Amino acid sequence: MSPTPVLSSCVPFPIEERTLIDVTQKAKDWAIMHGAAMRSKANFSPDALNFAPFILTPSSFPRKEFEKAKELQTIINQLMHNVAHDEEFLTTTLAETIKVDEFTANLFNVYKKVLANGFGQQISLGLLRSDLMLETNCVQMLEKKKHTPCAYCCWKQVEINTIASGFGHLGPISKDIQSFVMVELGHADKLKNMPENTALSGLCGGMIKAWEVYGARKSVILFIIEDVSYNICDQRFHEFYIREQRPEIKVLRRTLTEVHKEGKLGPNKELFLGEYEVAVIYFRAGYEPDHYPTQDEWDARYMMECSRAIKCPSIHYHLAGTKKVQQALAQPEMLERFISDPEKIKAIGQIFTGLYSLDDSEAGNASYEMALKEPEKFVLKPQREGGGNNVYGVDIPDALRKMSRVERAAWILMDLIQPPISQGYMIRPGGKSPPEIVDLVSELGIFGVILGDVDNVICNYQAGHMLRTKLSTANEGGVAAGLGALDSPYLL
Ligand code: ADP
Ligand code: MG
Ligand code: MG
Structure with missing residues (x-):
């Protein structure tokens, strides 16, 4: 196998030691003070935050592939919307899986029960995130000319998320930390290569639009949360953004257990939490077996699915985001069931590995x-x-x-997928000072927003991005899990 290509860095490395120590400390403070932070798992306190791990300077990413990913997002949104509304496809695709996977079977049961009893709401809100990595093996598919290594990369989809697609805040703020660092390092001229990121306004705009479509002046947006939210800043900044833009829209946060205790359906399938009618339910939890410790939480999920509230995601959207469905979609000719334009089929087909x-x-x-x-x-x-x-x-x-x-x-x-390597300084709480240069690989997430029912799409747009970067030796790079770090693309 040929050696893994290394992408060039956006500033010369190494950074001189005194400068590095100073800029790292400043950047850490900047991060905490702008909410690029999380609650610590090791030393948990509901009253304290640690900065989220981040890469000091942005990682290089080929501009062409970045633009292509953004352009394709609305087609991916429509694809997932169509898949979610194809009962026969979901049923046959998941048939074998639900025989042996209890959690997916439980989700599927909720779906079947809602299908049998009628959906209280035809409209779904999709806040999706398509995750991708550059694939260096595309080298073999391309003619080798005198290009930079990244000219040989093409991107492949890692997965598509239809539930709790996080980093709408941490994505954009990563660019802001790194812009601050670039200016501190005397590279203000390079900021033009760091693309703007509208993830927070785009995602929250989807929720606000859904609230408007629901059409009840005093109704609220409900965030379904875990018992403990470590990724609290990301969630809260969504809430704060909505409140700032639209002070009349109240946001409530409840666990599934609390919804079971407090929630009930009104005469027209309205979901009430105490005195509040819920217009939109945004799930930041509910994607893991642990989020349903008893039957109560499943009952709560079912009640919400039956309600008139617009769900993000509704149960069929949740099922459409399973890995099994992703695998089925990548089979030859499968896309033709959901997309009619051959050009679009070709473009989407190329992103599957x-x-x-x-x-x-x-x-x-x-x-x-x-x-x-x-x-x-x-x-x-x-x-x-x-x-x-x-x-x-x-x-x-x-x-x-x-x-x-x-x-x-x-x-x-x-x-x-075998991504190219980039180099950089990974800054984490309690990390070494000065930090060392390490080999890194990145995963780009592109956000998409789609709102509509089976026949009528009210809005469909691409909504910014997030970049997560991990050590090249690590298998996975979850930032909340402590393996990955916030990053943003530097377009080459
Ligand atoms: P999850 O839904 O749990 O995030 P993913 O499919 O995204 O599951 O896998 C988790 C992580 O594993 C990804 O973020 C990525 O770092 C790594 N990963 C997943 N699929 C691949 C792949 N095909 N090639 C390389 N790394 C992968
Ligand atoms: Mg993932
Ligand atoms: Mg996922």
């Missing part, structure tokens, strides 16, 4: 054998969200051998 079913079928058994033979080429994924659930490379054979043929249907197999 190899995705394989592990069902107990001929194709599934062939992918099983393929994974055992060359495990280092793959990632094994269950139907879970929130990071930390996948199995990588050499660990795959053991994991697969422990499963029965039937159990494998709960998982999908995916080609391992």
Whole structure:
């Protein structure tokens, strides 16, 4: 295998030690003081924040691929909207998976029950995030000319999120931290290569629009939250933005357990929490089995799904975001079911990397054998969200051998994407001073907003981005999980 290409850095490295120590301390303070922060898992206090880990200077990203990702987002939004409304497709695609994956089965049961009893609301709000990585193996597909390494990269989709797509605040603020650092370092002239990021206003704009469409002057927006929100700044800045723009819209935060205790449906399926009628439900929790410790939380989810409130996501949108659905969509000719324009089908088809079913079928058994033979080429994924659930490379054979043929249907197999490396300083709470230069890889998320029902899309737009960067040796890079760091693209 050829060595991994290294993207050039936006400023000369290393940064002189005294300057580095000073600018790092300033940037940490800047981050805390502008809410680029999280609650600490190790030393939790509801009254304190740590700055979120960040990369000191922006990481290089090919402009062409960045623009392409932004352009494709509205097609991806429409695709997911169409998938979410295709009952037959969701049912057949998830049939084997729900036999063995209890959590997806529970979600699916909610869906079936709502289908049987009628949706209280036809309109859904999608606040989506399509995550992607640059793939250096595209080198082989392109003619090798005298280009910078990144000229050979093309991007591939890692996954699409339809629930709790976070970093609407931390995305834009990452650019602001790094802009501050670039100016401090005397590179104000380079700020023009750092693209603007409208994620927060775009996502909140979607919620406000949904509130308007619901059309009840005194109604509220409800955020469904975890028992403890570590990623509190990201959530609160959404709330504060909505309040600032529209002081008449109250935002409530409740766990699923609290909704079960306090919530009830009115005569026209209105969702009431005490005196408040809920217009929009924004799920920042509910994507993990732990968020449903008892049947009460499932009952709360079902009640909300039956209600007139506009859900972000509604249950069918949630199911459309499963890894199994992503895998099914990447199969030949599948996109034709959802998109009519051949140009768009071609464009979307190119972003999929190899995705394989592990069902107990001929194709599934062939992918099983393929994974055992060359495990280092793959990632094994269950139907879970929130990071930390996948199995990588050499660990795959053991994991697969422990499963029965039937159990494998709960998982999908995916080609391992091999991104180019960039270098930078990763700044984390309690980290070394001065920080050292490390090898990094990045994952770009593009936000999309779509609001509408099966026949009528009220709005569909691309809404900014976020960049997360991790050590090149780490499998996963969740920032809240402590592995990744906030970053923003420097377009080359
Ligand atoms: P989740 O829904 O839990 O975020 P992901 O599919 O995004 O699941 O996987 C988590 C992380 O694993 C990603 O952020 C990325 O760092 C890594 N990852 C996932 N799929 C791939 C892949 N095909 N190639 C390389 N890394 C991957
Ligand atoms: Mg996800
Ligand atoms: Mg992910």
